[in-house]
Amino acid sequence: KTLVNNKQLEFVNAGWCMNDEASTDYNSIIDQMSLGLRFVNDTFGPQARPRVAWHIDPFGHSAEQAAIFAKMGFDGFFFARLDYDDWNKRLKENTAEMVWRGSPSLGAESDLFTGVLYYFYGYPPGFCYDVGCDDPPIQDDPDLFDYNVPDRVNAFVAAAMDQAQHYTTKNIMMTFGMDFNYQNAHENFKNIDKLIKYVNKDGRVHAFYSTPSRYIDAVHAANKTWTLKSDDFFPYADGPYHYWTGYFTSRPALKGYTRVCNNILQACKQLEAISNGYPNVSSISLQMSMGIDQHHDAVSGTSKQHVAYDYAKRLHIGQVECEELMGYVLSDLAAKDGSPPLDLQFCEYLNISVCPASQNDSFNIIAYSPYCQLYSRDMAFPVNSTSLVVYNGNGDIVPSQVVPIDNSTSQVVTDALYLLHIYNPKSAADAMQPLGFQTYFVRPSNGEAGSSSPSKIYVHKNGDPDFSISNEVFTLTFDGVTGRLKSIANQRIGYEASVDQQFMWWNASDGNNVNDSQASGAYIFRPNGTAPFPINPGNIATVTIAIGDLLQEVRQVFSPWVTQTIRLYSNTPWPYVTFEYTIGPIPKSDGLGKEVISRFTTDLASNQTFYTDANGREMQTRIRNYRPTWTLNVTEPVAGNYYPVNSRIYIQEPSSSRQFTVLTDRTQGGSSLNDGQVELMVHRCLLYDDARGVGEPLCEPGDTGQGLVVRGTHVVILDSAANSALIHRAIGESLLVGPMFAFVPSANSYSDYSSSYNTEYYGLVVEVPLQVHLLTLQWIEINKLLIRVENKFELDEYGFGKAVNVSLDMFAAFKVIAATELVLGGNAALSSVQRLQWNIQGVQGGKQETYNPVRGPDFVATLEPMDIRTFEIQVVPTPK
Numbered sequence: 001k002t003l004v005n006n007k008q009l010e011f012v013n014a015g016w017c018m019n020d021e022a023s024t025d026y027n028s029i030i031d032q033m034s035l036g037l038r039f040v041n042d043t044f045g046p047q048a049r050p051r052v053a054w055h056i057d058p059f060g061h062s063a064e065q066a067a068i069f070a071k072m073g074f075d076g077f078f079f080a081r082l083d084y085d086d087w088n089k090r091l092k093e094n095t096a097e098m099v100w101r102g103s104p105s106l107g108a109e110s111d112l113f114t115g116v117l118y119y120f121y122g123y124p125p126g127f128c129y130d131v132g133c134d135d136p137p138i139q140d141d142p143d144l145f146d147y148n149v150p151d152r153v154n155a156f157v158a159a160a161m162d163q164a165q166h167y168t169t170k171n172i173m174m175t176f177g178m179d180f181n182y183q184n185a186h187e188n189f190k191n192i193d194k195l196i197k198y199v200n201k202d203g204r205v206h207a208f209y210s211t212p213s214r215y216i217d218a219v220h221a222a223n224k225t226w227t228l229k230s231d232d233f234f235p236y237a238d239g240p241y242h243y244w245t246g247y248f249t250s251r252p253a254l255k256g257y258t259r260v261c262n263n264i265l266q267a268c269k270q271l272e273a274i275s276n277g278y279p280n281v282s283s284i285s286l287q288m289s290m291g292i293d294q295h296h297d298a299v300s301g302t303s304k305q306h307v308a309y310d311y312a313k314r315l316h317i318g319q320v321e322c323e324e325l326m327g328y329v330l331s332d333l334a335a336k337d338g339s340p341p342l343d344l345q346f347c348e349y350l351n352i353s354v355c356p357a358s359q360n361d362s363f364n365i366i367a368y369s370p371y372c373q374l375y376s377r378d379m380a381f382p383v384n385s386t387s388l389v390v391y392n393g394n395g396d397i398v399p400s401q402v403v404p405i406d407n408s409t410s411q412v413v414t415d416a417l418y419l420l421h422i423y424n425p426k427s428a429a430d431a432m433q434p435l436g437f438q439t440y441f442v443r444p445s446n447g448e449a450g451s452s453s454p455s456k457i458y459v460h461k462n463g464d465p466d467f468s469i470s471n472e473v474f475t476l477t478f479d480g481v482t483g484r485l486k487s488i489a490n491q492r493i494g495y496e497a498s499v500d501q502q503f504m505w506w507n508a509s510d511g512n513n514v515n516d517s518q519a520s521g522a523y524i525f526r527p528n529g530t531a532p533f534p535i536n537p538g539n540i541a542t543v544t545i546a547i548g549d550l551l552q553e554v555r556q557v558f559s560p561w562v563t564q565t566i567r568l569y570s571n572t573p574w575p576y577v578t579f580e581y582t583i584g585p586i587p588k589s590d591g592l593g594k595e596v597i598s599r600f601t602t603d604l605a606s607n608q609t610f611y612t613d614a615n616g617r618e619m620q621t622r623i624r625n626y627r628p629t630w631t632l633n634v635t636e637p638v639a640g641n642y643y644p645v646n647s648r649i650y651i652q653e654p655s656s657s658r659q660f661t662v663l664t665d666r667t668q669g670g671s672s673l674n675d676g677q678v679e680l681m682v683h684r685c686l687l688y689d690d691a692r693g694v695g696e697p698l699c700e701p702g703d704t705g706q707g708l709v710v711r712g713t714h715v716v717i718l719d720s721a722a723n724s725a726l727i728h729r730a731i732g733e734s735l736l737v738g739p740m741f742a743f744v745p746s747a748n749s750y751s752d753y754s755s756s757y758n759t760e761y762y763g764l765v766v767e768v769p770l771q772v773h774l775l776t777l778q779w780i781e782i783n784k785l786l787i788r789v790e791n792k793f794e795l796d797e798y799g800f801g802k803a804v805n806v807s808l809d810m811f812a813a814f815k816v817i818a819a820t821e822l823v824l825g826g827n828a829a830l831s832s833v834q835r836l837q838w839n840i841q842g843v844q845g846g847k848q849e850t851y852n853p854v855r856g857p858d859f860v861a862t863l864e865p866m867d868i869r870t871f872e873i874q875v876v877p878t879p880k
Contacts, residue, residue: 001044010050010211010213011048012050014033015035016033016288016291017294017295018058019296021058021061022300022667023248023299023300023644024646025262025616026617029064031290034825034827035291037050037072037826038827052075052212052213053069053076053077054078054212055296056120057080057121058081059081059244061232061234063614065615066100066112067102067103067110071109071868072823073835075113075835076212076216077115078115078117079114079116080116081120082233086627090116091166094166097113097116097226098113098226098227098229099112099114099229100230101228104230104795105618105866113219113220113836113838114229117173118163121178124156127156127191128178129191130183130188136152137191138195149194152195153195153198153202160172160205160207168224170222173215192209196209224839225839225840232620234643241513241635242518243526245525245669246526247522248668249669250523251308252684252712254308258290258293259665261290261315261318261319262736264286264323267322267368267737268286269778271329271368272329273779273785275328275779277782278325285317285318285322286319286322289318293311299667301522304694304695304696305701326344327742334439334757335756335758336758339756344366345357345743345745346742351711352711353405353419357744358743359383361443361747363746365744366439366741366742368437368739369437371434372434372764372773372774373733373734373768374432375431376573377734378421378550378551384418385418387452388400388402388444389443389446389448389450390420390441391443393438393439393440394760399550400420400422400423400451401549402419402452402455403418403553405418407555407557407563409582432739433761435764435774436760436763436764436812437760439753441746454548456547456548457546458546460480460483460543462543467545472570473575474488474489474490474568474577474718475491476554476566476577482540483540483543484500485501486500487499488718490575493719493720493723497603498603499602501599502534503535503539503597504534506525506533506681507528508520508527509528510593513528518691522698524692526690532597536559541556541557542557552568562581563581564580574730576716576717578713578715578716580711581712582711583596583711585706586685588685594684594685596682597680597682600677602660604653604658604660604675606672606676608623609622610649610650610678612644612648612670613647616647616732617792619648619794622643622672625637625640638673641672643670647732647735649678659718659721661718661727661728662714662717685700686698725798729800764810765811766807766809772806773792775790775868776870784873784875786873788824788871789868791865803862807861808854808859808860808861808871808873809859814877815876816856816859819859819872820873821851821854821869823870824868854871
């Protein structure tokens with residue numbers, strides 16, 4: 001603390017890690033940054049608040065990340081990696097430093113001074129003094145034969161002048177360090193001390209120990225005018241054939257598990273807050289493991305296999321503790337006075353239809369929704385009976401359907417025979433309440449009206465006529481010969497599109513290429529051609545059809561390692577189609593690395609343009625074979641057009657306003673390589689390392705050692721561009737924060753159970769506007785909470801991107817009595833932070849963040865489009 005107080009020690013960035021920017025969701029980025037920033041503040045005091053963001057190693061940089069840093073109060077941002085052609089152009093034009101506007105919706109509020117480090121993040125060439133370095137130490141005794149002060153001074157001055165010619169002010173930042181350096185700190189500092197002494201004695205340049213904040217203050221004092229950056233720095237390439245776009249998909253199971261754990265963490269923090277803290281158990285373990293997992297070599301999929309196992313293990317430890325906490329709180333909320341606590345169980349393998357608690361004859365489900373809107377989507381649980389009836393918390397029968405387990409699941413597990421689908425979205429009483437729970441009672445059926453309906457199973461014979469499934473909105477037509485999807489018609493608005501969806505694989509380069517020796521690996525995607533291979537000749541799928549009252553399924557088998565179930569639900573509040581794929585183990589006996597894609601080919605005239613999200617928030621315009629700020633040399637027409645897809649990708653046809661959208665349940669690499677196409681990479685098995693640091697090929701062994709099997713979901717929307725904005729924003733948030741299911745093995749009747757336990761809990765006392773998402777509700781200490789609310793729409797986004805008001809005093813469990821607005825990181829009062837303002841070419845003035853104070857009794861906050869506001873609130877628990 002003394003060093004911090006004396007300004008001898010400065011924190012930069014100060015997140016729990018230096019997070020990846022491509023594979024991370026904004027919720028997790030903010031959480032891990034907040035965890036680290038608040039730790040620094042609590043440990044060292046407000047004088048330790050970092051002013052500079054420092055992402056020197058992530059592999060490409062997101063516009064949303066820049067906007068987040070600006071909202072956290074940072075004055076500047078420095079990084080090292082950007083496309084080699086972009087870097088060369090910036091060196092020639094002296095634009096290695098700029099102002100980056102991360103959000104068009106937030107405008108100048110998201111402006112952030114941004115600089116690219118000159119020597120990557122290492123020493124200037126010739127001045128490394130650590131273990132393993134072979135640069136000459138400074139010998140300043142003239143009596144020594146290897147006396148070298150003049151040589152070292154001249155070399156340093158030359159390096160400084162070389163760097164200075166590419167930067168705008170008289171100040172430059174020279175980094176001294178690298179990965180694993182300062183193992184011999186004494187040797188480093190002894191030589192740097194000498195270097196500074198003799199360089200300053202020479203007088204041509206002035207060298208001194210400094211910090212990023214001192215540098216940015218000096219640059220700001222120069223009062224220069226800067227160029228404005230408004231797109232992002234994806235994809236990153238460090239050479240003509242070296243596109244770092246493979247890691248967008250690498251380790252898809254870890255990426256999926258990370259998203260699941262974020263969902264669990266948000267629910268866990270909410271319930272911890274609702275209970276005003278809970279003794280002997282907390283969310284902190286999962287907060288920390290999720291913080292570590294956002295690292296740029298963790299969720300990115302670019303670690304060694306044993307390290308990836310460690311990340312997953314730590315996540316699971318945190319998950320188990322959070323499940324314990326959630327079980328305690330839900331039991332407390334459910335139990336009436338004098339009732340014993342419930343022994344709630346959680347099922348961690350619902351994705352492969354394993355849940356011992358639901359495979360009993362009778363069980364209860366307590367479904368808690370962390371979503372701040374009514375949640376009405378399908379719930380599915382493994383069961384061993386077709387004769388079941390489901391009651392809701394009012395004792396009314398809820399429609400349900402039993403579907404046989406598909407073969408791809410039964411090959412992994414064999415102890416469940418059916419899936420019980422519960423779905424009744426048209427009734428608000430049956431929907432899960434915002435931050436509340438609904439209890440469902442599953443019992444053996446005695447023939448009651450409304451009992452679970454069976455599914456009719458049909459086996460399609462390839463060569464028979466085309467066939468269709470439909471609901472109130474969509475008709476999906478399938479090709480009778482290939483078994484693949486052929487078209488989607490939206491009857492509600494009269495749109496139809498030809499849609500051919502199929503799985504294919506890119507043959508991964510092994511490095512034996514006429515142009516370059518680069519192989520595909522954990523980081524780099526480099527296909528060995530421009531045409532992917534079909535899964536089988538003709539990509540023909542064998543098809544089984546399941547038809548019922550609640551949903552219809554088309555089950556496709558392309559090969560033993562590629563299967564898919566396409567589901568269409570009845571009475572959906574939001575019109576969508578789900579594509580649940582199961583991929584793996586990817587065969588490698590042919591000696592070919594494979595990068596598996598799901599490709600949708602439509603008849604939309606998309607004019608070379610497609611759109612991908614930035615970390616789950618603002619959409620980024622992508623144009624094939626094009627970069628907004630420099631001329632792209634197209635050397636890798638496939639990999640060079642891949643971008644990170646955190647939550648959604650879409651194409652539009654301007655002439656008809658048709659929009660085709662695909663939402664993902666984890667980050668994947670995606671593109672539109674031809675007009676009308678959308679493709680997403682879902683799995684990878686590579687046989688060679690790409691020589692970027694992992695040191696082993698990326699081909700995960702999975703549970704059996706035979707290869708990793710991955711199951712994931714794509715949600716597809718075909719609608720007008722205006723309707724699609726509302727639909728994909730709503731579904732996107734519900735995918736991010738879906739319900740938690742706790743199980744009670746029970747044979748008690750509804751009346752017996754409801755006499756001792758509450759069957760419902762309503763967590764909110766006011767209706768939250770559709771545009772608003774409750775991003776964070778987190779317990780800090782007794783009667784003190786952290787809350788974040790956001791407007792999830794972009795500026796002027798088809799009528800929804802407008803300012804909206806929301807009351808912070810929305811919760812049933814407590815009353816808000818005071819609120820202090822904080823920066824996004826939650827580590828400083830917003831009123832105490834005055835960010836530096838910069839002169840920008842062609843822009844008149846800047847904008848300092850100003851908000852009207854949020855005061856009682858209503859505590860209403862106004863949210864502009866894409867805004868996130870953070871508050872520390874004081875509360876008084878509501879009497880039960």
